[in-house]
Amino acid sequence: MNDPVSRKELCFWVGLLLLAVLAVILYNSWALGCGHCTWGDLLQIPWWGLLLLGANLAAGLALTFVSRRRTARARQARHSACCRCAGAQWSFCPVCGSDLSRI
Numbered sequence: 001m002n003d004p005v006s007r008k009e010l011c012f013w014v015g016l017l018l019l020a021v022l023a024v025i026l027y028n029s030w031a032l033g034c035g036h037c038t039w040g041d042l043l044q045i046p047w048w049g050l051l052l053l054g055a056n057l058a059a060g061l062a063l064t065f066v067s068r069r070r071t072a073r074a075r076q077a078r079h080s081a082c083c084r085c086a087g088a089q090w091s092f093c094p095v096c097g098s099d100l101s102r103i
């Protein structure tokens with residue numbers, strides 16, 4: 001369960017963060033251009049914005065935790081060729097020699 005973050009997972013989270021930043025910049029540019037706010041408004045985060053940010057962060061962490069836990073359990077349970085438990089980070093089974101990286 002303490003596997004390092006994969007490159008694919010890291011790219012997903014960085015991309016999601018960049019997409020969120022781009023959405024905020026586009027919305028704020030539109031709001032400023034239409035006269036709905038001032039430069040001072042753009043530098044402040046209201047309480048409900050912090051609440052939404054915290055809720056999204058908590059949901060993302062919970063989803064990551066559950067996903068990694070399921071992956072580790074599924075990988076360990078699927079290797080039943082020799083009825084031995086294989087560690088989540090193992091590449092080959094020490095008993096039967098099966099390639100566990102494909103599982």
